[in-house]
Amino acid sequence: MFWIFLGMTIYSVGSSVLLPVMQAIVSENSSPHEQGGNLGILQSFGSLGRIAGPVVSGYFYEKISPFTSFYLSSAIFFLIFLLGWKKLQVSRNSTII
Numbered sequence: 001m002f003w004i005f006l007g008m009t010i011y012s013v014g015s016s017v018l019l020p021v022m023q024a025i026v027s028e029n030s031s032p033h034e035q036g037g038n039l040g041i042l043q044s045f046g047s048l049g050r051i052a053g054p055v056v057s058g059y060f061y062e063k064i065s066p067f068t069s070f071y072l073s074s075a076i077f078f079l080i081f082l083l084g085w086k087k088l089q090v091s092r093n094s095t096i097i
Contacts, residue, residue: 023039030038057069
């Protein structure tokens with residue numbers, strides 16, 4: 001029971017920091033005319049992930065292996081990390097005067 005409480009505490013703190021930062025990044029990189037639509041898209045994809053994630057993970061757990069969803073999640077997060085890292089490098093090079 002302790003580990004569930006600890007995990008949910010870490011998740012709650014992380015979400016409370018991450019979600020406003022993501023909204024600020026989307027807002028900052030959108031024109032005033034596009035902000036509402038872009039924030040709606042952000043929230044829609046978050047909701048879609050919370051709906052589809054358990055269904056897909058349950059399918060993988062049942063049909064393939066209990067660890068498949070963790071491996072797939074790790075691969076997706078690593079890909080996103082690499083894309084973000086590459087974008088950060090391009091962004092740093094383009095701002096040098």
